[in-house]
Amino acid sequence: MLRDWTGDWIGTFIGHKGAVWCARLCHDTSVAVTASADFSAKIWDTMNGTCMHTLQHQHIVRSVAISPDGSHVLTGGNERLLRLYDLEDIDNVHLLVDSEDGKNEAHSSTIKSILWQDAAHAISASEDGHIKWWDLSTKKSFTSFQLNEPLSYLEWSANHTLIVAIAGNTIFFFDAASPTNIVKQHTLPHKPSCASVHPLTRDRFVVGSADDTWVRIYDFESATEIDCFKGHHGSVHAVEYSPDGEYFASGSEDGTIRLWQNTPGRAYGLWRST
Missing domain, CATH: 2.130.10.10 (YVTN repeat-like/Quinoprotein amine dehydrogenase)
Structure with missing residues (x-):
């Protein structure tokens, strides 16, 4: 649901069939992305409330992030995979891989949060206590911190x-x-x-x-x-x-x-x- 700062209702996004764990807006607020327990992430046009894309996953999606220009989306959750989507080529999906072990899994446990830092970098955090910084050009992590x-x-x-x-x-x-x-x-x-x-x-x-x-x-x-x-x-x-x-x-x-x-x-x- 979108509201302005006075609390007035602007619109509701209808489409998910499970709890919504995360919602983000791009910088100009024209595009929103949501993560849900229904094993999907959805991309929304905030001007008319329509769902532009549904990104199917194999498990609960706990977090999403959208690039500042609204062109790319990152998703993560119970699969422990970090997926990078280009909204202009939605079927071309890239996995971000930990440079230390080379596995497809970005973390060893559920990914709880993803932050888009700038055009070239992102951050993810997991229940395993690991916070990782990612180079989006190489699709690999370059440093991490263990809580x-x-x-x-x-x-x-x-x-x-x-x-x-x-x-x-x-x-x-x-x-x-x-x-x-x-x-x-x-x-x-x-x-x-x-x-x-x-x-x-x-x-x-x-x-x-x-x-x-x-x-x-x-x-x-x-x-x-x-x-x-x-x-x-x-x-x-x-x-x-x-x-x-x-x-x-x-x-x-x-x-x-x-x-x-x-x-x-x-x-x-x-x-x-x-």
Whole structure:
């Protein structure tokens, strides 16, 4: 489903027959790609909601990524394969192969997340705790990082300057411009499910939890809890700051997406000053 930032409904993509695990937009928002438990990924025209392509797989597709120009798509999931599709030649599929062992499988366990870094590089992460950086021209990995626990989350943050990874109770913040370089890591008292760093100040990060229904703000340097937001009635599995850092969104098992203002009382968008 597409909504604008006010929450108004724009349209719904109808076609999957199983849970949708991941959805991405290209930079100009004209093309969307989704990954589903129905063993498929689908490519959508966001202007009219039609399905342009269905990419059949042999198992659950957990993650997808789309190139900035919307011309190529990467898929991964329970098959442990990383497939690269050219949307102009959809039947010509390439497998990304680990340069160390030469096997067709990109990872030894389920691929949980894929990030498209730039025109020539991508990143994948798996339950095996491996994060791998890929050269899309050679279709091979060129470096990797092994986490000490199974990975549960990998996503861009701070306007693509950081990569956030979560394993167990620990959050890792990688420098997006320097593969495997950890800028900061914190082990939290509760189990985080997702996190996002303030895009401008980079002095705080917001965290959703798999253990409770609260959304917390932590200091980036010390991991001291700054604030706690209550309102959801289910675990929170997605959080993200707005590009200007004025508010953040949280998505929960309770079926709602909530928008939270960083400075309550300030006039911004639909919020009026108090």
